Amino acid sequence: MALCRLIESARFALEMQGIGKSFGPVKALDDVTLRVLPGTVHALAGENGAGKSTLMKILAGVHQPDTGAIVREGRTCSWKHPSDSLADGVAMIYQELSLASDLTIAENVWLGIEPRGALPGTYSKKRMLADTCALAERHGFDVDPNRKVETLSASTCQIVEVLKALARNAEILVMDEPTSSCGRHEVAILLEMVKKLSRAGTTIIYISHRLEEVVEIAEYITVLRDGRAVHTGPMEGLQISDIVKHMVGRDLEDYFPKRKVEVGSTALKVSGLSSGAVEDISFDLRWGEIVGVAGLVGAGRTELARVLCGLDPSIGGVVEIDGKNVKIATPADALAYGVMYITEDRKRTGLCLELPAAWNMTLPCLVELGMKHILHLGRENTIADETAGKLSLKWPGPGAPAGALSGGNQQKLLLGRALIAGSRLWVLDEPTRGIDIAAKVDIYELIGRMAAEGKAVLIISSDLPELFGITDRILVMRRGRLVADLVTSETAPEAVMQLAAVAEGRT
Amino acid sequence: MNKLVREVLPFGSLILVIAILSLWQPDSFLTLDNFLNVLRRSSVYGIIAVGMTFVIISGGIDLSVGSLLALCGMAAAGAMIGLGGEHPSVGMMVMGTAVGLLAGAVGGLISGALITKLKLQPFIATLGTMSLYRGIALVMYDGQPINVSSYRYLGEGTLVGIPISVFLFLAVIALAGAILQFTRFGRHTYAIGSNVEAAHHAGVRVDRTLLGIYTLGGLLTGLAAMIAMSRTVSAQPTAGVGAELDVIAAVVIGGASLSGGRGTITGTIVGTLLISFLRNGCTLVGVSTNAQLIVIGVVIVLAVAVDQFTRGKAGEAA
Secondary structure, three states: OHHHHHHHHHOOOEEEEEEEEEEOOEEEEEEEEEEEOOOOEEEEEOOOOOOHHHHHHHHOOOOOOOEEEEEEOOEEEOOOOHHHHHHOOEEEEOOOOOOOOOOEHHHHHOOOOOOEOOOOOOEOHHHHHHHHHHHHHHOOOOOOOOOEHHHOOHHHHHHHHHHHHHHOOOOEEEEEOOOOOOOHHHHHHHHHHHHHHHHOOOEEEEEOOOHHHHHHHOOEEEEEEOOEEEEEEEOOOOOHHHHHHHHHOOOOOOOOOOOOOOOOOEEEEEEEEEOOOOOOEEEEEEOOOEEEEEOOOOOOHHHHHHHHOOOOOOOEEEEEEOOEEEOOOOHHHHHHOOEEEEOOOHHHHHOOOOOEHHHHHHHHHOOOOOOOOEOOHHHHHHHHHHHHHHOOOOOOOOOOEHHHOOHHHHHHHHHHHHHHHOOOEEEEEOOOOOOOHHHHHHHHHHHHHHHHOOOEEEEEOOOHHHHHHHOOEEEEEEOOEEEEEEEHHHOOHHHHHHHHHOOOOOO | OHHHHHHHHHHHHHHHHHHHHHHHOOOOOOOHHHHHHHHHHHHHHHHHHHHHHHHHHOOOOOOOHHHHHHHHHHHHHHHHHHHHOOOOOHHHHHHHHHHHHHHHHHHHHHHHHHHHOOOOOHHHHHHHHHHHHHHHHHHHOOOOOEEOOOOOHHHHOEEOOEEHHHHHHHHHHHHHHHHHHHEHHHHHHHHHHHOHHHHHHOOOOHHHHHHHHHHHHHHHHHHHHHHHHHHHOEEOOOOOOOHHHHHHHHHHHOOOOOOOOOOOHHHHHHHHHHHHHHHHHHHHOOOOHHHHHHHHHHHHHHHHHHHHHHHHHHHHHO
16 A cells, blocks of 8 residues: 555655645645646646745745655655755756856856866866756757856846756756746747756746746646645646636636726827937827836836936937926926836835835825925824725735735835825836736726726836736837837737837847 | 844843943942943944934945044134134134034035945945045144133033033934934935835935935034033044944944944934943943953944844744
8 A cells, every 4th residue: 555655656756745834823835735747847826825935945945844745756855954855856946046147157057066177176167168068958958158147138047047956966946937027038938948848858846927828838737725735737728717716716707907998188298208228209198098018128118117207317308297398307306297106126126125114105205295304103104004905905014014015015015105195197117027916906906996087007017918908008119119009909919019029139 | 023122132231231230339330420421421422323323224334423523623623712712702612613513514414425426335435534534633733632621511511410411412312313203304314225226216315315314424423522522621633533433333233234224213322321331330340441342342243143133033034
């Protein structure tokens, strides 16, 4: 009997049996079983807080399970440290890349395990280069081992991370949101890489919020919800909507709110606007309208938002709000005109992570709250609490540090600024990147509601279904220029992709 | 929980030090005179530390405060004696005090301008002004001190038995604490220190705020210089050598983070008093001034280590 089970287990590259893990009173994982067949791509889906990261950390040897066992090729493993799981051939490819940017690809791949040189304490550069080439070739990658990592694109960095794992004889790669910082073109490269790895026999556990990718590459999927594995099985025949249903536990009629478009007069008119990164941009935006900005990463979308909102200097062109010429030279000017920019990079340019959540919410709006010099802390907390309610923002309280909140709630903090300031013109840069579906739905609803109230919304997004779901018009940018201004309902997504990618010969 | 430990620990250590010294040396330590003495001695560096708290919360550092202390004294005394003679009138002394405060504010403003306009790192910029201000203080009177024998009020004066300098210290604490917690300027100070890019995106006028912070720091250094000068009734061009390190130590022991975004006036005061009482206690039990450095060093390392330890734990939980 026991032998049978052992043989059964040996079929799998990795088996996690009945894993349970609690942190104090919080049960993060409850009887989760994950069986991964060798050489397959196995997707792990679930909303933030569903237990994905805990399960991953157990796989990485960072946490130890309270109950259950990890069986690798018929052998029960107990990992106490990340080096233990790596020794058993399981490698993590983390979301935040851990490469040394000043070193070359080869130096990164062999960091800490450099091939020995002739003299003690030295390493052989020649062998290192040759080994890198051989390793890359074996897995079908084409990289220049002498290139410095800081010159590489995000997708190539991921490839280097993967090579680094392979150099340490990893057989199972756990990839956590590998495409989160990539544009569409880069995503295609990465997905191709995953397919190649899988064909070459590497087993991959793939974690992503982008279900389109999961559907494209995964052969098996396990869905976590509230710390339990609610669905596991082959990917075949499964639609995105099925996965979402498993993830949220209910039918989502539609991600996107239905709304009636009633656009008003011209809110924003941009004519011939140029900065160092964008050239001759002209478009307009009316009150009550939601306009998307599509384009590849590097097409100048964020740069357009930056020059509009006073973060980059304008070197030509005219911006009018409500028919009046405006000069926006600083973020403070933008705020004074009722323009609120919500950054694409919450951690770097959005939030003061160690400061209280309420402070983060009110930071740009203190003057609007009548606190030009003197603060009223009680009133500030009340307003922050009310705003949190409007946004269904979940937090331990207004005094909790912003860094302790989940991605979706951090994004809501930033959106709360626009609500508190009563901004008329919202410029949102990738507002739903890397956040869970429930929060996405909340944000779509908020945007729809704001437009219905007559606010004008400009939304930059790399997520085409999202743009098609919520916008009235889509502007397409390419290489710093505006190349199309389309009515969403009369446009096909393929047309937008084509416009964005034409003549895109660079990598 | 850890946050609580971090906030209570410096205060707890202060109470512990006082308790130990009270038991050890009840006759010499646990007297009103001795406590007032410690407070009076704390007031000079304490007032500077209050200004330094703003600077450190904003993510900066000001190494020039020790030199500026000397320069403000020389400027004030120079103005008093130069314009008012050996025994300047009260008006002249008030005028000289104003000159000293102004010198402090301008000194801070220059450091701030180097940081915001020339985009120098605060450490480098104030390393430069540290040398610059010391040099000017020394050159002014060929390295000679200036006697201001009639400038006694700030150093010796008392009100209901309590030294004027202690009153000034308390007023500065109350005012600065209120500015930091209850004004937009204070809020912006935290925001800049926590994430300068995010603050800029949120419309905070970063340069203007930083100029304000360094100017405030300079002004408080000027005030401290007036008290120091009055206490010794002379301005010394070599005054405050190394003061910046004591002051920074006090702020850091009080729980501020050198990477910015964290710190309180209360913490700084506790840190200042902890160092003062340790010094005072060491003197009373006969530890030499040289050996006191060892004690202070150990306390600084311990304070920062505990801080790092509790912070690491908090980070893991999040």
